[in-house]
Amino acid sequence: MRNHFISTAVLLAVGLLVFAFAANGQELIPSYRYMLVWGTGDLAVGDTVEFYTAAGVLCGRWTVTEEGGYGLMTVFGDDPASPRTEGARPGEMLYIRVNGREITLPGGQPVWRESAAPVRIDL
Numbered sequence: 702m703r704n705h706f707i708s709t710a711v712l713l714a715v716g717l718l719v720f721a722f723a724a725n726g727q728e729l730i731p732s733y734r735y736m737l738v739w740g741t742g743d744l745a746v747g748d749t750v751e752f753y754t755a756a757g758v759l760c761g762r763w764t765v766t767e768e769g770g771y772g773l774m775t776v777f778g779d780d781p782a783s784p785r786t787e788g789a790r791p792g793e794m795l796y797i798r799v800n801g802r803e804i805t806l807p808g809g810q811p812v813w814r815e816s817a818a819p820v821r822i823d824l
Contacts, residue, residue: 732787739772742824760788789813
């Protein structure tokens with residue numbers, strides 16, 4: 702029983718380490734605060750869609766698997782109890798990059814809000 706618990710804990714720790722990957726020199730840090738986003742756009746399979754805060758904190762990343770759309774992507778929010786900045790704060794403007802190139806949306810940049818209900822953001 703104890704060995705099973707240790708094995709499970711090790712697998713969980715490894716899974717979290719794999720999940721916190723580097724992108725453009727930045728680490729995507731998971732948080733219990735998040736919003737879910739999806740959308741359409743001029744996207745090809747293999748394109749990368751990333752969401753950043755104004756301060757440049759990477760808070761979401763998706764590799765396109767189906768032409769013309771992305772998501773359901775998690776965009777992480779900041780945990781106020783943590784000394785690190787994991788993601789966006791409520792009401793903070795988000796900036797989107799596709800393949801490293803920042804894009805501007807016709808209706809303005811989206812704003813982060815904690816939500817488990819998917820939010821559509823077309824590019």
